[in-house]
Amino acid sequence: MPVLRTAVDTASETYQSNRKYQLEMIDQLNEQLELVIAGGGERYMQRHRDRGKLPVRERLELLLDPDSPFLELAPLAAWGTDFTVGASVLTGIGVVEGVECMVIGHDPTVRGGAMNPYSLRKTLRALEIARLNRLPVINLVESGGADLPTQADLFVPAGRIFHELTELSSLAIPTVALVFGNSTAGGAYVPGMCDYAVLVDNRAKVFLGGPPLVKMATGEDADDESLGGADMHSRISGLSDYFAVDELDAIRLGREIISRINWHKLGPAPAADPLPPRYDPEEILGIVSSDIKVPFDPREILARTVDDSDFDEYKPLYGTSLVTGWAQIHGYPVGILANHRGVLFSEEAKKASEFILLANQTDTPLVFLQNTTGYMVGTEYEQGGIIKDGAKMINSVTNSAVPHLTINMNSSFGAGNYGMSGRAYDPRLMFAWPGAKLAVMGAAQLAGVMSIVGRASAASQGKPFDEEADAKRTAAIEAQIEAESHAFYVTARLYDDGIVDPRDTRTVLGMSLSAVHSNTIAGRRGFGVFRM
Template identity: 90%
Template sequence: MAVLRTAVDVRGETYRANRAAQLAVLDQLNEQLELAIAGGGERYQRRHRDRGRLLVRERIELLLDRDSPFLELSSLAAWGTEFTVGASIVSGIGVVSGVECVVIGHDPTVRGGAMNPYSLRKTLRALEIARVNRLPVINLVESGGADLPTQADLFVPAGRIFHELTELSAMAIPTVALVFGNSTAGGAYVPGMCDYAVLVDTQAKVFLGGPPLVRMATGEDADDEALGGARMHSRVSGLSDHFAVDECDAIRIGREIISRINWRKLGRPPAPNPEPPRYDPDEILGIISSDVKVPFDPREILARVVDGSEFDEYKSLYGSSLVTGWASVHGHPVGILANHRGVLFSEEAKKASEFILLANQTDTPLVFLQNTTGYMVGTSYEQGGIIKDGAKMINAVTNSAVPHLTINMASSFGAGNYGMSGRAYDPRLMFSWPGAKLAVMGAAQLAGVLSIVGRASAASQGRPFDEEADAKRTAAIEAQIEAESHAFFVTARLYDDGIIDPRDTREVLGMSLSAVHSNTITGRRGFGVFRM
């Protein structure tokens, strides 16, 4: 393959300004990540420790193989809402006894680990990732159940958790529950529906109805241990498969269970000893434009991400606003589609469609690097068939069967988000850089469109147009769209799987590719009708 060359001037003024802007955004990200790590705060963490219990992230650290990475998902779920950043759940992909697993852990320092609408979304997304990528699931359970004031938004969709757990079992994807504390009401079905259940002595409390509810419903006075303690479930009900004397013992047993599942990946192994990029990934911060309206060459990013900085570009002189080509990341072959100058024209759409077909013919996963303002508009482009050509690209993305991994680098607007495998098109994993934007269009463009529509409406009705009111409305709309397109706002609603430091892009893609290869990698051979 050809080796990418760089034109980046690391001493240049633009590079330094870009880097400073990205470091400032990363500081904002790290501040929010610290809030997520803090959970319920120092007071509730201290109370939890005083009970002799480990924090959720300490449990995860002990569960994972020593010095192995953890790809945390949806870290800023619920950001900007009434709920705690992180949504009282920690989820991610990590290696346990040599096996890549999805880990879902309740944070009991946040309202006793109660589930709110955002923690529900986060849990369901983690289970979906496990299902489509064929990854075993380990639940670290300690939750008081549903956040009752929001039960109207929880009760019906929460049933999907049970559906996912039982479907995973039916697909021979192992599920494990390590129960460290309360597992109440609907939460009691989590150990009940997992393939393996480990309960911690004097801590685990698994029951459909706790003592207060039993008393209200039947008049019976019952204590926690008799209703749902680890000893009772181990000796009497049989719900518990393994009795753990303490938390560390439960984690040890969980690791032993995973070591015995005889797990084998179905995808191809990576090439051994892949070469690192020839350029420093730290330089990515100076390459990303501080203004999302200013494009940057994605080849400079690829030169710092792909193995050996080697990239076999496809149709390099055609449809140049979209860069396509073949490379490998941590030894895994990939096809890459990366926006260059933002707008997708007919040439780019047709080029992308053909490239996606080729990737499916060769069973090659696809990486989408988004920085697009959408498909081109205007009379000549409409007459030239931009709708048909855009439809070809979206058809190809929709029906592509190889794994898609998507990263929003800077902007993802309009139908360009769809054509570049946005959330609605089921990428296996999708991440954003902290300065990225996502919306139907840019804030200024959207506000301007509404202003034009307002002027036209006033003219058609023969009434004067209020310029002052329009200016105020335009400013308010711009501020609203700017806030709603912010990366933190987007990730809070789980429209991606998390925000990553751009310098970690190679590692995140490598871990993601390793995870998707737990399942078979097979492309589609037949596609829908392409409008010619």
């Protein structure tokens, strides 16, 4: 058995320093997650309860199977912006009546659940994940509609929500709307376009135009209930499929709907009774370098992530800056590509290309563990064909048809991000660790390049070079890139699907693999494995 061995010294100063840094990053993450859970804050949460309503996370808890896990997606969306962190919507993958579903829940304690540009991105990404992985969708609806001051950024792209809902239905992927409150204007089309709609009595308000708009448009005096109440839609319009007497009844009905959709996965089942890793995942915190310039051996991460620490390495003596090989995670076979010393040379690019082709021939999902500074530069490497070889790797990633799961462990810079299946290359799910960085290059390198360009420009024009101004500009650029490459900044813009505690990596990958196996797992056919 190709069981990985560890060389980690948990008593070393380096280990302890790394662990301290990672714990600090996790503490910062947890502080932000507490803000997300708080929603609109204590005042608005209490007002919501005083109206006899449950917070969105309590609705979720009642909806999911008891003691089942929930993989929350993009919890820090909108972090660092003028909008509340979390973007007024909760999304994630959970189990309902034994079926893995995508849940999208409005948080009405945040500006009435109104949609802003970040909640739109978050919702569209959730619907995309549902479509790609064939996950039924359950909408927990209570929203005042669009955040009107940002309507210019919402109106046109928000139409995609209706497109996604109708496309899911056309693909026989069930969609359910549980309407607990307002679902007005464009939002009225959410229950209108879902396969199943459940409306709560004296709570649900589903109409294209509320009483004020109706009065302005037609002169008619109308009330909420006659325009869009649950009773009216259940008895007269037919929009409502199920009439719920209260929120608990709506959640019961939602669970019953899922229990009757006759759902089954299309992907192969995992191996029974997979063995856990032989080494403690807690030790990952001391392995990951606190300094992104200092490499670490990804085999130590794999030894604490894959089943039984069993890893069959592919081409271990060739292209050693990239570790590739076969393993299982929670019983699911996977191929793994993990950066070792950061830089990708021609050998690594060709090795990755061959490995990706092999995975496609055997219908094996791929896991990318990023810690890369990009492809190697310099005269020797350009003459050696690094562009052609990098293109082969990116071509292979682009045309790979098996599911990709990506985790940014520490850094993801330059075209290395593309070659290691970054966001632009459609991984089914992508996560980052709290200390990870993402940018075109490191902050110091980028600022240095700008300085060199400025110095060369001054010389070409015969002008003196202002060293003091350059130093200030370099410091400002470095600070900007450092801020923009921060994991919170990146995830806030939906460039990944969330930040996860490194110790939870095995669990997150296991849940992700289970989700992607709801759909067919099939690699690209039509070409053999070719040597490059």
